[in-house]
Amino acid sequence: MLLEKYRHMSLPQARYAEFVLDRDKCNGCGRCVKACPIQLLELYGKKSRPNQRYDHFRCITCQNCAASCPQNAITIKGDYRVDKGFWKNAHLFRGPKTMPNPLGRNGQSTYADQEPELTETEKVIYQRRSVRLYKKKKVPRDMIERVIEAGRFAPSAGNNQPWKFIAIDNRDVISALNEKCKASLYKVSALTLPKPWINKKTPGDKEAKLALWQEAVLPLLTKIKTGDTEPRARGGINAASSDPNYDIYFGAPAVILLLADKRGIGSVELDTGIAGQNMVLAAHSLGLGTCWVSLSKAIGFDKALKKKLGIEEPFKIISSLSIGYPQGQVDNPVAREQPRIHWVDSL
Numbered sequence: 001m002l003l004e005k006y007r008h009m010s011l012p013q014a015r016y017a018e019f020v021l022d023r024d025k026c027n028g029c030g031r032c033v034k035a036c037p038i039q040l041l042e043l044y045g046k047k048s049r050p051n052q053r054y055d056h057f058r059c060i061t062c063q064n065c066a067a068s069c070p071q072n073a074i075t076i077k078g079d080y081r082v083d084k085g086f087w088k089n090a091h092l093f094r095g096p097k098t099m100p101n102p103l104g105r106n107g108q109s110t111y112a113d114q115e116p117e118l119t120e121t122e123k124v125i126y127q128r129r130s131v132r133l134y135k136k137k138k139v140p141r142d143m144i145e146r147v148i149e150a151g152r153f154a155p156s157a158g159n160n161q162p163w164k165f166i167a168i169d170n171r172d173v174i175s176a177l178n179e180k181c182k183a184s185l186y187k188v189s190a191l192t193l194p195k196p197w198i199n200k201k202t203p204g205d206k207e208a209k210l211a212l213w214q215e216a217v218l219p220l221l222t223k224i225k226t227g228d229t230e231p232r233a234r235g236g237i238n239a240a241s242s243d244p245n246y247d248i249y250f251g252a253p254a255v256i257l258l259l260a261d262k263r264g265i266g267s268v269e270l271d272t273g274i275a276g277q278n279m280v281l282a283a284h285s286l287g288l289g290t291c292w293v294s295l296s297k298a299i300g301f302d303k304a305l306k307k308k309l310g311i312e313e314p315f316k317i318i319s320s321l322s323i324g325y326p327q328g329q330v331d332n333p334v335a336r337e338q339p340r341i342h343w344v345d346s347l
């Protein structure tokens, strides 16, 4: 039992979702290619297809490719499932993902049927998607400050408000930040993934293995930094850091770094996350698109960069948001895993 818990800790055998394209519908616009955070798609002969570098084996099932396709040409089939070992999750899910069903109706009732009965807040929650396709148009500073104001009024443990925001709306600065983050992320990939995957290669080597030293180091690293060594996280870090053209901020005209005072009450990450989500929802309601970009945490590895950005003790970087005007339709509800709800009636 104990052994099973620690088996396949370094790199599990996982089942990933599959990208299915209706070639007749695809017009080669390339939106899905730009919208995929893991760079799993490419244009080939004026049609989209799974990137031959990796196939679709690191798909996080975000369905952003499908949501941003104007032709409804994409379906994402299956889910990320691991059957055994440390990362085992297959037993934690019941059935396939489902669309929002806030009114708890059975049968033929779709989300579209229910939407007219929902509050404006509920609609914002269900329609918001991460936006990775931005117009170049600048976001006025007063709009960015309006979004941050929504963060300021978030709840926090003991009302300690540990957050601090660094706003950047200069594209040159954002590009330099992207390059510096990618340089740090590249080192993380070199530590955590098989060597043939670290540099951009077409086609990728699906069978590549970790080196012996990595097999020894990774379980320890996973114990300390579980979320950052999660296999899909490692795939995302690799996709971002191995491609010279990848922009972790997707060309957004503005970025807000979310920091927190490490000495705050309770969990400052949670407080800052709540503030960030207030900002995301407020931005959506103002017609702005956002994407959480935790790849920015790489800033924490670079002392000189932190200094230039004005990140000083006692603050640490928690995450960031890219923000801008969406280019075309991205928002739309998509199916999610079914909820895990366990009602307890007595103790």
Ligand SMILES: Cc1cc2nc3c(=O)[nH]c(=O)nc-3n(C[C@H](O)[C@H](O)[C@H](O)COP(=O)(O)O)c2cc1C
Binding pocket: 037, 060, 061, 062, 064, 128, 129, 130, 131, 291, 292, 293, 294, 295, 296, 319
């Ligand atoms: C804490 C957090 C960190 C994230 N970091 C990244 C990131 O670094 N890069 C990225 O492209 N998306 C990032 N995302 C966006 C998720 O991929 C996205 O929320 C998820 O796939 C669900 O899609 P949706 O937001 O469109 O509903 C992050 C989301 C959260 C909540």
Ligand code: SF4
Binding pocket: 021, 025, 026, 027, 028, 029, 030, 031, 032, 033, 047, 048, 068, 069, 070, 071, 072, 073, 074
């Ligand atoms: S977004 Fe849709 S239409 Fe455009 S390239 Fe991708 S699959 Fe084809």
Ligand code: SF4
Binding pocket: 019, 035, 036, 037, 038, 039, 040, 041, 056, 058, 059, 060, 061, 062, 063, 064, 065, 066, 076
């Ligand atoms: S579902 Fe998300 S990760 Fe998977 S191919 Fe589409 S955009 Fe990429």
